Amino acid sequence: xxxxxxxxxxxxxxxxxxxxxxxxxxxTSGEVVFNTAMTGYPESLTDPSYEGQxxxxxxxxxxxxxxxxxGPELSDSDYMEGSRIHPRALILQDYSWSHSHxxxxxxxxxxxxxxxxxxxxxxxxxxxxxxxxxxxSMLGKIIFEGLDEPEVYDPNVENLVAKTSCTDIKSxxxxxxxxxxxxxxxxxxxxxxYKFDPKFKTVVLVDCGVKxxxxxxxxxxxxxxxxxxxxxxxxRLECDGIFVSNGPGNPDFATDTxxxxxxxxxxxxxxxxxxxxxxxxxxxxxxxxxxLKYGHRSHNQPVxxxxxxxxxxxxxxxxxxxxxxxxxxxxxxxFINMNDGTNEGIRHKWKPFFSAQxxxxxxxxxxxxxxxxxxFIKLL
Numbered sequence: 001x002x003x004x005x006x007x008x009x010x011x012x013x014x015x016x017x018x019x020x021x022x023x024x025x026x027x028t029s030g031e032v033v034f035n036t037a038m039t040g041y042p043e044s045l046t047d048p049s050y051e052g053q054x055x056x057x058x059x060x061x062x063x064x065x066x067x068x069x070x071g072p073e074l075s076d077s078d079y080m081e082g083s084r085i086h087p088r089a090l091i092l093q094d095y096s097w098s099h100s101h102x103x104x105x106x107x108x109x110x111x112x113x114x115x116x117x118x119x120x121x122x123x124x125x126x127x128x129x130x131x132x133x134x135x136x137s138m139l140g141k142i143i144f145e146g147l148d149e150p151e152v153y154d155p156n157v158e159n160l161v162a163k164t165s166c167t168d169i170k171s172x173x174x175x176x177x178x179x180x181x182x183x184x185x186x187x188x189x190x191x192x193x194y195k196f197d198p199k200f201k202t203v204v205l206v207d208c209g210v211k212x213x214x215x216x217x218x219x220x221x222x223x224x225x226x227x228x229x230x231x232x233x234x235x236r237l238e239c240d241g242i243f244v245s246n247g248p249g250n251p252d253f254a255t256d257t258x259x260x261x262x263x264x265x266x267x268x269x270x271x272x273x274x275x276x277x278x279x280x281x282x283x284x285x286x287x288x289x290x291x292l293k294y295g296h297r298s299h300n301q302p303v304x305x306x307x308x309x310x311x312x313x314x315x316x317x318x319x320x321x322x323x324x325x326x327x328x329x330x331x332x333x334x335f336i337n338m339n340d341g342t343n344e345g346i347r348h349k350w351k352p353f354f355s356a357q358x359x360x361x362x363x364x365x366x367x368x369x370x371x372x373x374x375x376f377i378k379l380l
Contacts, residue, residue: 002097006145007120009054009091009128012138012152017128022063022095023112023119027150029141030054030088033319034129036298040364041108042067045090045117046082048164048209049275049317051248052155054140055087058129062121064096066104067111074172074180074212079103081211081363085115086164086248088153089142091128095121118142136293137319156291160249161257161276164209165230172227173200178220188229192236200224201240201380206232206257208247208276213363217370218243221377231256235263240380241270244277246359251279251289251320258283265353270379272372273355275318281355282322282346285331292342295319296358299365302338303345303358311338314358315365321357322346352379 004020011017011032034056035044041062044055071078090112099107112119120142132138143149169191172180186194196202202224205215210227218225225243228234234242242264244257254276261284264271273281279289296316304311312335322343324333334354335344347354354376360369 007118008143009120009123009140010143011131011140013135015131017123019091019120019123021119021144022109022121023090024116025144025147026116026118027141027143027147028054028088028118029139029150029153031137031155032056032132032140033137033295033297034058034125034132035317036300037364038299040299042079043081043364045085045087046080047211047317048082048086049246049248050087051160051164051209052153052158053087054089054091054142056091056125056128056132058125060093060125062090062092062095063108064099065101066099067106067108068101068103069105074215078212081213085112085117087117089118089120091123091125092119092121093123093125095119132294137295155248156250158249159253161208161230161247161254164248165207166227167229169229169232170227171196172215172219172225174219174222180215180219180225183224188232191228196224196226196238202226202238203241203243203380204228204234204237204239206230206234206242206244206277208245208254208257208280210245210247211359211361211363213361214243214245214274217361217373221373223377223380230254233260235260239269241272241376243376244271244273244280244355246275246277246317248276250291251276251283254280265351268351270352270376272376274361275357275359278345278355278357279320279322281353282327285346285348286326286328287331287346288323288326289320290323292319292321296337301358303335304338305335306333312368313366314344314360314369315362316358318357
């Protein structure tokens with residue numbers, strides 16, 4: 001019989017869930033959130049939007065198909081959405097100690113061990129999820145038998161965008177197969193005044209914690225992507241359009257991005273945002289954001305395009321939302337969540353600015369809304 005160390009999840013309201021360890025054994029704490037997706041734990045675990053959180057998977061089994069190789073950054077065979085695991089821990093109902101998949105190079109337990117991320121299983125995740133739905137997402141800590149308790153950590157009071165953004169500037173162009181190929185690597189001083197080859201239209205990507213598949217989706221449509229840090233004044237660069245990425249945490253901390261967007265909104269260059277990008281674009285326009293009770297984290301969130309009967313199933317991962325009632329007169333909602341009526345996107349009524357709260361690039365999840373990348377490219 002396999003020996004496992006006893007582990008306990010303790011929520012901030014004192015509720016306890018006892019389980020067993022299957023990853024790295026070190027106490028940790030963070031915001032406890034749940035995701036209802038049935039597949040895609042490599043993509044979810046490397047999604048920067050989970051920075052600082054303890055991820056609960058509602059699907060009852062994890063680890064059964066192992067972990068694929070990371071591959072070169074941004075390659076087509078790369079199943080990872082970032083360069084590392086971002087959640088502080090993973091919680092499962094049951095863990096499969098054996099795995100089988102033709103791409104698997106190691107087990108989920110080994111991956112967590114390698115990256116020093118705790119994992120616990122034998123938890124009643126149905127009861128835990130119900131508790132979080134009723135009470136809202138809350139802070140929690142994981143302790144292990146025989147080890148000290150960790151300090152309580154609240155990711156919502158830290159600038160997580162700064163923590164997950166790049167710090168220098170890279171440009172990518174499509175290779176022969178349409179995959180991202182690094183063109184040039186610059187520091188922020190070198191980038192200003194740099195002359196890019198006019199062969200490609202240029203999209204400045206503001207990295208607030210970008211998922212790799214956003215870069216893939218843009219580059220495969222034949223444009224150059226210039227990835228810049230969250231606090232870099234991208235208005236100093238020559239470009240054809242601006243794209244604001246997803247990212248973790250509270251949008252109130254990304255003040256530099258909001259100020260730079262306000263400058264951009266005075267012009268006519270196309271602007272698009274995803275997830276955190278939707279919230280930051282709304283704040284730049286003058287709207288407010290607020291924290292959701294337990295967030296939207298799943299592959300099956302239905303949204304409706306405002307003014308139409310068109311509905312889409314979307315992949316989502318966010319804990320904050322735009323307050324529709326605070327949008328200025330020249331802005332309007334673009335998509336609405338069919339479950340709770342919250343904002344899922346905005347657009348300017350006559351300028352080429354729009355955004356989506358969900359993830360059209362999916363990875364993992366449904367690809368119903370990848371056409372939004374095409375709509376953005378048409379505006380360039």
